Amino acid sequence: MWLSPALLLLCLPGCLSLTGPSSVMGTMGGSLRVWCQYEKAYKGYNKYWCRGKYDTSCDIIVETKGEEKEERNGRVSIRDYADDFTFTVTMENLNANDAGSYWCKIQRVWILDALSYDPSVQVNVSVFPGLVxxxxxxxxxxxxxxxxxxxxxxxxxxxxxxxxxxxxxxxxPQRSSGRRQSQPHENQ
Incomplete structure (x- = not known):
């Protein structure tokens, strides 16, 4: 399928502003870490982790508050590594209820129009029983x-x-050494 260059240019400004894994797995009682990468333009913005079926109506679990320090809410923490343009989310002491749809998101200033949105990437979390x-x-x-x-x-x-x-x-059986043993002469 061929895309026109104009259509491609429309997609580029926001298509790759935030990337991350589409799914992650962990075991019950264990932990998992999610890395989300963002564009340089979002270096000072708040990053957050939320849960829900849709990114527009997900419940915020933890957020960075625009600083490079770990923020925690219960068993979930988030940290922005601005020099690398990444932020990580860590979920600890996993249980079966932690499985579901989550979102890495960047909080932008909202202008009330149809084009404003928080860049987001969906991450599906699966939790399996530990190997016993x-x-x-x-x-x-x-x-x-x-x-x-x-x-x-x-x-x-x-x-x-x-x-x-x-x-x-x-x-x-004993092997002979290859030499014949001499027999005593009877004619002597």
């Missing part, structure tokens, strides 16, 4: 769950194989 490895013996009456089976596999079998190897090594 467990071993469970369900039937102690089965051969695999019995103490005798474990003793057989880890102690008796290696000892038996070791003894068999020793017997075979000792009883192997």
């Amino acid at each position: 490895v467990t071993f469970e013996v369900t039937d102690l009456g089965s051969p695999l769950g019995s103490a005798h089976f474990l003793l057989l596999v880890f102690l008796k079998l290696p000892l038996l194989l070791g003894m068999l190897g020793a017997v075979l090594w000792v009883s192997r």
